[in-house]
Amino acid sequence: MEIRERDAGGRICRLNVKGKRLTTPLFLPVYNPSKPIITPREFKEEFKLEAIMTNAYIIYRNLESRRRAISEGIHRFLGFDGIVFTDSGAYQMFRGKLDVSQEEIVRFQESIGSDVGVMLDVPSKHENRIEVYESVLATARRAKEWYTIRRGNGIAWEGAIQGGGYEDLVELSCRYMSRYPFDIYAVGVPPRLWKEYRFTEIASQGVVAVRNLPAGKPRHAFGIGHPIAIPLLIAIGYDIFDSASYALYAEDDRYMTEYGTKKLDRLEYLPCSCSVCRNLSIEELRCMDRGERVKLLAKHNLYAILREVELTKQAIHEGKLWELAAIRARSHPALLKALYSTLVRYGRYYERLDPIAKRSALLYTGCETVLRPDYRRAVRRLEARLKTSIAPRALRVMWPFGQHESPVEIFRFDDRDYDDLETVRMLADYQFGYGVGIKLFPDNCTVEKSRRTGRIRRIWLEGKLLATVRPRDGFLLLQISAAIRLAEAIPGRRYKVRLIPSSKVEERVAIGGDVLGWYILEADPLIVPGEVAVVLSSRGKVLAVGEALLSGIEMGDINKGVAVKIRDSVGGSSHA
């Protein structure tokens, strides 16, 4: 799994499953072969989906379909050549009697050629703590069983996390399940929490799971598929969603919107641009026969969910995910409460994951804005590193001090004048710690400014380039000479990433090659994505400097993809 873009706790990842590429955030519509509403062909052709989910148990239960799935393989059986996730049917069995063993269903998923299978977990009804605790323990036993049963034939496996609204039990479940080499972790969100609008518990369950699972594995929210919840759950760190709700809601004449679900009889207009809504009037939809209406409503609902996923991906790309989550939270007060609660209780955790600067200005959306991790971190740094709560005017080049818009004052600025050297030292103090500026930029530095804009561009020392100010967000980008000064100026492992003892890796990085995840021996856990990282050899020699793309707590967990994008190195610069 490789992180391509990120914002808040959310991420756009690429992963490979049986040689096929998958991009998350991902929504998987659940297809029930015994009750088809939208066909796999339509998922592929009309909705252009790369992956769907179906239920192995339902196929297995029926002898005829079992036989066909085994002989044809699940892809031909369904008529879908993309990625097929198969659920184990734990939830179906749980409602009736348990009539299939894990061995049978694991073997079946392997034999039909599923791309991603699910272990046979033990869900809970979420009735009380004891019952939930039992499901945590029973699922852990099942995981061990799965580990002995499964064969390594390329299928990716999902492990299930139980614990529901009991945070300590979720944590326990994560600890148990992390022992086994699952490829994806799926969090069982109790339907009861969703039905009762207990978004605060759904969110905190997600946060606890995200914190306690390995960062390099995708996190799947089982059975969640409603537009209103998607941005917040992605911001928390979920990557994959699946649901049959698009169809189940349709059967109940319910129309999904990102503002909530509307019963068809309360709908007077069709506020949607999808092909269903643009080609029909509400009267036509109401009068049509039930089968046809269910199909069209299911299509609309699926369009609404997919739109929300794309919207969230675009928000990650722009660095506006907190804003989208804040907008969407206005769809229901329970969701707003969940957002407040997540930010208040777990904001500190997200300060470690949320990129240090964003592509877009920070926009005020309401009082939750001052709880945002990116905002709080900026205020905290101001206090810790510049020893003030009133921002020096010099910081106005930096995100978010200079890149925010708000109808109320969320930063106070002094009105002192700062000369150029004072300014760059201030930026360095803010970026690296109190007193670092003067050590990084001695008195004989030269500050180069843009002739056109008058803004600081570069800092030189004795003819050597030390650092550049990134125009977009005002952050200092260091050259190797400055990185060496920084490594001396700051104690211990702060801002440092140490490579594994491999001369091949060291050589590659020393000539400017990017640091891949697996190169890393240890990393400062306080590094935030987007910050400067100084790369050391295993023996502590400065080799290169660049921009961390992973958070320090993720380094070591995520092996694929670039962890530190190198800007300059002892053996020469790749990005002059």
Place this chain on the structure above:
Amino acid sequence: MEIRERDAGGRICRLNVKGKRLTTPLFLPVYNPSKPIITPREFKEEFKLEAIMTNAYIIYRNLESRRRAISEGIHRFLGFDGIVFTDSGAYQMFRGKLDVSQEEIVRFQESIGSDVGVMLDVPSKHENRIEVYESVLATARRAKEWYTIRRGNGIAWEGAIQGGGYEDLVELSCRYMSRYPFDIYAVGVPPRLWKEYRFTEIASQGVVAVRNLPAGKPRHAFGIGHPIAIPLLIAIGYDIFDSASYALYAEDDRYMTEYGTKKLDRLEYLPCSCSVCRNLSIEELRCMDRGERVKLLAKHNLYAILREVELTKQAIHEGKLWELAAIRARSHPALLKALYSTLVRYGRYYERLDPIAKRSALLYTGCETVLRPDYRRAVRRLEARLKTSIAPRALRVMWPFGQHESPVEIFRFDDRDYDDLETVRMLADYQFGYGVGIKLFPDNCTVEKSRRTGRIRRIWLEGKLLATVRPRDGFLLLQISAAIRLAEAIPGRRYKVRLIPSSKVEERVAIGGDVLGWYILEADPLIVPGEVAVVLSSRGKVLAVGEALLSGIEMGDINKGVAVKIRDSVGGSSHA
């Protein structure tokens, strides 16, 4: 013009133009025949639009198209058989030299058979107060000129309101323009205000225009067509929008969303369900040749605008327009500021227009919720009519006391027990004024409760039904006997609507016929839509009682449609 549904200051209206029916809120895409991007045929067939706008001046300027438009008529000329609005070209001429007289352009609009024409107003650049003032005066002179020129051949005319961001000048312009019998009033929103994100001024200009123009005429926001602004502007009271922005933005590679406009090169995903976005990838869109891309982007943009209009209409239907405006305001802080400012400065005005209860629960969206007119009015009534700021628990059946959801406490309740008679008297005091309850419901009343729910249903006096509690929102619906008691209990014209001295009208209402707008001689201006209105004959005899569908300040201005829906009358009840 007839109001069909309403919420906040917004309304869904039906109007007739040359025998064709039009529903507002309405967005008119502006079609430029000399630079067609989306064709009138596509507006009709693909977008199912009932009305478009084009520019009479552009057609007139070219001799060939002038000739054709006159001989064929504008509908055949365009190939569009719906409603055609023609702009006078004031804005085009204003940018170049003024080469056409008002007489020519008015005559031309008449001769090509426009459905709705626009006078030749004098826009301003909004450079300074004097220049804006001049445009107000010059436009008023033009209105007088128009009045002498125009012929009464069925065409509807729009009068233009100037004044821009200067509220007193907008008010002055409204006063001047109201002298003439325009069918629609179009407010000239200076492009400068839009470009500079001065939404607060755009909103206050709208409020001042809405307050100072006759309520029975549609209000058109000239040149506004962006999804982010539509909900707030409709909540303020605008009915019609027109813009070429869908096409102009497309020419500039800009993609509209309800969260703002994105330049194509900052877009990585297409977060939309429209046919354009579902059938293309962002890469395909970027690589395609310019002409084709502009057309597809224009279509997407138009879909985005139309979706927002439908969404707003649905919000009016559900009584959730303030919530939608609050959500949309999160798209940009300048819009949030405009919402705050509108509610703080003009909330009192909207307390007179906003229906007394809504179909949906009041949902908290942020601190603006406690500025909402429907919330503030409830708090104010509590203080004025029940002499308390802590709501009696008995009020919990009433909207919004019992029908709201909030993550923070927006109402405090006492924990007293109220007996049934106390409860209904409390409802009556809240609804009609301090001390009315005891007069309306004497001690020998019987309170009937639902066996199933235990909730109060009806109040009887000596075997006669006095009132019913509406289950949806807890408001008292009075029978005629209670209306007579109410008329005696409250002094003066409060809650009273007096009919014109026509025995035919009086007879019709006395046997339960609804009160149409034109039946009304005078009405209590403090009546709020959804409240009880007691209908009197011109000589002051109580004839009937029902629910006001119009606000007291609108009664007299709006002649078409039902003003008071009668529930019971002296001559018998039509809704038993």
